[in-house]
Structure formats: structure tokens, C-alpha cells
Amino acid sequence: MSRLNIILLIVFAALLIWITLFSPDQIARIQSGTMTFFRPFIKASDRADRGFESVNETPMTPSEMRSKIEELERDRGRLQLEVLQLDEILFENNQLREALQYRQRSPLRLRPARVMSRKPVNWYNTLVIDKGSADGVSVDSPVIVPVDEDGAGLIGKVSEVLGSHEAVVLLLTDEMCQVSARLENSQEQGILSGQRGSLRSLPPLKLRYLSKEAETRVGQRVVTSGTGGVFPPDLILGEVTSARVGVIDAEATVKPLVNFRELLDVFVVMRQEEAVPPPASDDQASEIPPGSASSAPDAAEPEAAP
Amino acid sequence: MIYCIAILLIVLVSFPLQEFVPVFAWAFFSRLMLVHTVFYCAALTVPFPVMLGFALMTGFLWDARYHLPLQSEADATALTSAEIPFGFTIFTFALLGSIVQGVRPLFRKGRWELPVFLVGFSVGLGLLLEYVVINFNRGDFRLVPEFWWKILMTSLYSALISPFLLLWFALIARRFDYRLRVENPHRRHTYDGDAF
Numbered sequence: 031m032s033r034l035n036i037i038l039l040i041v042f043a044a045l046l047i048w049i050t051l052f053s054p055d056q057i058a059r060i061q062s063g064t065m066t067f068f069r070p071f072i073k074a075s076d077r078a079d080r081g082f083e084s085v086n087e088t089p090m091t092p093s094e095m096r097s098k099i100e101e102l103e104r105d106r107g108r109l110q111l112e113v114l115q116l117d118e119i120l121f122e123n124n125q126l127r128e129a130l131q132y133r134q135r136s137p138l139r140l141r142p143a144r145v146m147s148r149k150p151v152n153w154y155n156t157l158v159i160d161k162g163s164a165d166g167v168s169v170d171s172p173v174i175v176p177v178d179e180d181g182a183g184l185i186g187k188v189s190e191v192l193g194s195h196e197a198v199v200l201l202l203t204d205e206m207c208q209v210s211a212r213l214e215n216s217q218e219q220g221i222l223s224g225q226r227g228s229l230r231s232l233p234p235l236k237l238r239y240l241s242k243e244a245e246t247r248v249g250q251r252v253v254t255s256g257t258g259g260v261f262p263p264d265l266i267l268g269e270v271t272s273a274r275v276g277v278i279d280a281e282a283t284v285k286p287l288v289n290f291r292e293l294l295d296v297f298v299v300m301r302q303e304e305a306v307p308p309p310a311s312d313d314q315a316s317e318i319p320p321g322s323a324s325s326a327p328d329a330a331e332p333e334a335a336p
Numbered sequence: 337m338i339y340c341i342a343i344l345l346i347v348l349v350s351f352p353l354q355e356f357v358p359v360f361a362w363a364f365f366s367r368l369m370l371v372h373t374v375f376y377c378a379a380l381t382v383p384f385p386v387m388l389g390f391a392l393m394t395g396f397l398w399d400a401r402y403h404l405p406l407q408s409e410a411d412a413t414a415l416t417s418a419e420i421p422f423g424f425t426i427f428t429f430a431l432l433g434s435i436v437q438g439v440r441p442l443f444r445k446g447r448w449e450l451p452v453f454l455v456g457f458s459v460g461l462g463l464l465l466e467y468v469v470i471n472f473n474r475g476d477f478r479l480v481p482e483f484w485w486k487i488l489m490t491s492l493y494s495a496l497i498s499p500f501l502l503l504w505f506a507l508i509a510r511r512f513d514y515r516l517r518v519e520n521p522h523r524r525h526t527y528d529g530d531a532f
Contacts, residue, residue, distance in 0.1 A: 038385045042430065045392060049423040054405060057422050064400035068355065075355040082358075149359045149367070151402050152463060153470055190405055198404065205474070206406050226471075226478045291361065 058191075065193040072147045072158065079148070138262055139300040141165055143173075145293050146196065155204040155224065155290075156189065161298055164194035172261045172299040173199045175288055183288045184209065184254060184265040185296060197298075201290055202267065203233050210258045211237055211267055214251040218244040222252060222267055222284060232286060235268055240280040246273040252284050262299060339514035340386050343378045343505065347394055350374040351401070364482045366489035369459050371398060372429075373494040376455040377501040379433040380443050381509065381516055387433045395426030407473070419473040420466055428465055432458040444518045448499060456495025460487045 052060070090098065143159040150156050161167045170187050177183035186207050189200035200207045203224040211222035220240040224233060237252055250270045256263025268284040350371045359367045375394045379387045405418040436454055443451040464487060471477045509516040 035384050038388055042388045042392060046423055046426055046430070049396065049426065050421050052422055057403065057405065060400050061403065064397070068352070068401055071352040071355040078356060079358065147355075149355075150365055151404055153467055154404055154406065156404065200404075200406070226474070226480075 061190075062193040065196050069193075069196065075149075076145075076147055140174075140297040141167065141300055143167075143197075143296050143298050145296060148291070148293065154206070155201040156198050157201065157293065158192070159197050159199055159296060159298070160195055162193050162195045162197050163191050165298075166300055167191055167197050167298050168301065170260050171301065172265070174265055174297050174299060175293065175295070177266050177287050182265055182297070183286075184261060184267055185288050185290065185293065187260065188298065199296075202235065202286060202288075203290060209261055209267065210255045211252050212255040213240075213244070213246060213270070214253050216245070216250075218246075219255050219257065220244075220281070232290065234271065235284040235286055237270070237282040237284050238279070240273075240282060242275055242278070242280050244273075244280050244282075246270050246280070246282050248272065251287075252282075339509055339512040340382055342508050342512065343382060344390065344393075347371070347374050347378060347390060348397075351397060360489070363489045364486040366486045366493070368493040368497060369462075369490055370497075372459045372462060373455060373497055374501060375429060376433065376436050376458050376494075377498050377505060379436045380440055380451050380455070380502065381505050384434075384437055387437060388430060391429035391433050392426055395423070395429040398425045399423060419470050424466070424469065425462075428462045432462055443502075444516060446517055448502060452495055452498045452502070455498040456491040459494040460491035463487050463490060 141161055143161040143165075145157050146160045147158040159167075159173070167188055169189065169191060172187050173185050174182040175185055184202060186199045186201040186204070188197045189206075190198040192198060201224070202209065202222075205224050205226045208221050208223040210219065212219045218240055220237045222235055222237045224235055240246070248270055252267045252270060254261040254263055254265040254267060266287055268286040270282045271285045273280060273282040354370045357368050357370055359365050371394060375390060378390055382390065399422050403418065403420070403422050407418055436451070436458055439451050439454055467483065468477075506516055508514075
């Protein structure tokens with residue numbers, strides 16, 4: 031090896047060491063700057079992906095379209111009725127709160143976000159959303175989607191705020207996203223997370239550290255317990271598909287109820303202490319109707335294993 | 337020299353193009369690692385110091401775009417703030433780029449079989465190294481069949497596309513009189529690949 035190569039190798043090693051010693055703030059600034067450049071490409075790539083998906087859809091026949099229209103009209107009528115009922119419930123609920131002089135508990139504040147990129151990083155299950163620091167999004171903010179009429183389903187938490195309008199969401203299917211969970215209609219609690227190296231479209235989740243006496247049944251829902259402070263309680267996580275009792279504890283396999291492959295619009299749960307910037311007309315942080323998830327997290331501590 | 341600048345531009349252009357590369361869910365979320373493939377192909381055609389420079393720049397940009405500050409245990413004993421530290425890609429690019437450079441004499445003699453295989457192998461090995469670091473941080477080692485399939489498929493995409501990239505690089509080298517092959521006495525070249 032020539033002398034020049036050796037000198038260059040030493041310079042390279044010195045630069046590499048210097049780079050690895052960057053502080054998290056410096057890295058965040060570098061990534062934010064890089065994201066400014068990549069943002070248009072990420073958006074264009076997502077548009078291209080969606081265009082490709084829509085081309086792949088099978089066209090409907092006229093009779094199928096007719097039945098679809100009828101179905102949608104039926105749904106519209108039902109939804110109009112539900113909206114009226116919900117308005118009544120909301121009004122009644124507010125009156126009851128005042129009447130009973132409940133201690134003022136802040137409802138969840140939601141910020142709608144759109145998925146910019148669904149391509150995961152090599153070994154992490156992530157997606158990128160179009161809300162960032164300018165929108166009040168911060169690390170560990172829970173991200174949810176409406177699952178059905180029962181309420182909201184947790185899809186993960188913000189793991190990194192890339193820039194003013196970009197953030198990375200670590201999905202529930204990743205091993206690093208650990209959620210304090212409980213079996214519905216039960217006090218049994220455990221830690222729910224994905225599995226390492228699980229690279230299927232809808233990988234099963236593991237609910238660990240349940241007590242040996244835990245009564246689990248197939249189809250039983252698993253929801254967030256709210257312990258730990260990161261995730262609000264009663265967000266839907268999935269359904270139990272099987273259970274196994276070990277030597278000192280029990281664990282259950284849980285099928286997620288959110289289709290992670292088809293996420294488009296999601297909601298970031300804003301923490302109460304975060305200063306929410308003045309909302310835009312169609313993009314404002316909205317209050318979730320009481321009943322679906324009642325209390326906001328009160329601290330930003332990570333979920334702790336029991 | 338002009339050839340190296342042209343290759344540098346191609347490496348840079350591969351970053352935005354990488355955003356458009358689809359992820360194949362049916363193949364365990366594998367995808368073509370375009371940036372990595374371009375880099376390893378470039379490493380076959382440039383001298384060692386230039387390869388180091390490319391590794392520094394490409395690895396830095398990759399980490400700036402894809403680095404995730406996730407740490408399994410957010411405690412004071414952790415050496416870095418992330419499982420895969422910022423700059424790790426620079427290290428893997430330099431390490432595996434050096435290995436790729438080992439078969440450069442063969443490539444310069446016009447034998448592409450082993451270099452093409454090594455490009456695919458290096459991309460897979462880079463992924464494997466990342467996974468090993470993650471496992472090391474989490475305190476146990478878990479290997480599932482999907483993991484091997486993902487690495488295999490990713491390597492395969494790179495190995496399949498690398499001959500076309502190398503062919504393109506050869507055309508660029510010819511355009512800028514940069515000597516890639518040592519066996520061509522009839523052609524005059526302004527730059528020798530080893531005489532940077």
C-alpha cells in the first residue's frame with residue numbers, strides 16, 4: 031500500500047470517528063437539512079406508488095357499480111342518522127360533565143396527518159408522515175387511525191421528527207415499539223410489541239408478561255392500558271389468536287386490527303403540554319369525541335416493562 | 337479524473353432514484369438497494385483513495401436520509417444514541433468497498449463474473465452487519481427464515497442489475513479516455529485507472 035493510501039486511510043478514519051461523535055442535535059439538524067432536499071422526491075415517489083396501485087385495481091362492471099351506489103346510499107342514510115345521534119350524545123355528555131363538576135380532564139387533541147412514504151427502513155417498520163415540528167409533533171407522540179365504530183386503533187408512535195413537516199412513525203409491528211397493553215374486559219396487563227425480523231405484511235404481535243392465571247380467549251381484544259404515560263388508554267391494538275403459558279408468565283399472539291399496508295390518513299395524538307400552533311382551516315387539531323379515549327397522557331416517559 | 341466526477345454524479349443521482357424503487361412486500365419487504373449497488377460497482381472502477389472518498393460521501397448521505405435514532409435501552413451505559421450509530425454506513429461502505437477492490441484486478445482483465453457476484457454479496461453483507469449490530473444492542477440473536485430471504489433477494493437484485501451498471505460505467509470510461517481494462521494496447525488513454 032502506497033504512502034498516499036495510508037495517509038488517506040488515516041484521514042478517513044479520523045473523519046469517520048468525528049462523524050460518529052456527532053451529538054443527536056447535530057444529527058437532527060443534518061437530517062432536517064437532508065429532508066428538505068428529499069421531500070419532493072418522497073412525495074413524488076408516493077404519488078407514483080399510489081398511481082401504480084390504482085392501475086392494478088380491477089375495473090367494476092356496470093351492475094357492480096349499481097350495487098355499489100345502492101350500498102353507499104344506504105351507508106349515507108345510516109351515517110346521517112348516526113351523526114344526529116352523536117350530536118345528541120355529545121350535548122348530553124357535556125351537560126353531565128358540567129353537572130357533576132368533573133375535574134377538568136383534557137380530551138385528546140388530534141392532528142391529522144397524511145402518510146408520505148410507506149417504504150420501511152431496512153430493519154425497522156416505519157413510515158413517514160407529513161407533519162413535523164412546525165405542527166407540534168414531537169418524539170413519542172402516539173399515532174392512531176379510526177378502526178371501526180368502536181374507536182381508534184394505535185398504529186405506532188413518532189420515533190423521530192425529521193423536519194418542520196416530516197416525522198418518522200415507528201409502527202406497532204416493530205419490536206422497538208413496546209406498548210403497555212391489557213386484555214379487554216380484564217385487568218390482565220402485559221407488554222405488546224412486534225417481533226424482530228418479522229417481514230410479513232401483517233406480522234403477528236406478541237403480548238408478553240401476562241400472569242400465568244390470565245384467562246385469554248381467542249378473539250379477545252387487546253387495548254392500551256394507559257400505564258407508562260406515552261399511549262392513552264383504550265386504544266385498540268388487536269385480537270388474541272393464541273395463548274401460551276410459560277414457566278413464570280404467559281404470552282399471547284395478537285393479530286393487529288389495523289391494516290398497516292393501506293394507511294393513508296392518520297392522526298397524531300398531541301400531548302397536552304405541547305404548544306399547538308394555530309391550526310389551518312382544514313388541518314386543525316381536533317378534539318376526539320368523548321368516549322373513545324378519555325384522557326390525555328400526562329408524562330412523556332417511555333413504556334416500562336413490568 | 338473526469339470519469340470519477342461523472343461516477344460521483346451518478347452516485348448522487350442514485351439517491352433520489354432510490355426513493356422510487358418499490359418495496360416488494362411479497363418478497364419480505366426486500367428492494368433493490370440502488371445506492372449501494374451503484375457504489376460497489378463504482379468501487380470496482382476507481383482507485384482506492386477515490387473509493388474511500390465515495391464511501392465517506394455516500395455513507396454520510398445515506399445516514400442523513402435513513403438513520404433512525406432508536407436505542408433499545410435509553411440508559412447512560414449505551415455507547416451511542418442509536419442502535420445503528422450515525423456513520424455506520426460509511427464504515428460498511430469503506431470496509432466492503434475495500435473487499436470489492438480486491439477483485440478489481442480481475443475486473444480490469446475483463447472478467448466480470450466474480451465482481452458481479454461480489455457486488456450482490458456486499459449488499460447482502462452490509463444488511464447482515466446492520467442486523468448483527470441491532471441484535472447486539474438488544475442482547476440476543478434472533479434469526480428467522482424471512483430474514484435470510486430478505487437478504488438473499490436484496491443481494492439478487494443488486495447482482496442482476498450490476499452488469500448493466502458496469503457496462504454503463506465502461507461506456508463512460510471510454511468516453512472520457514479512462515482506462516478500465518488493462519488488456520487493450522491499441523487504444524490510447526488519458527488516464528489509467530490506477531494512476532489517479
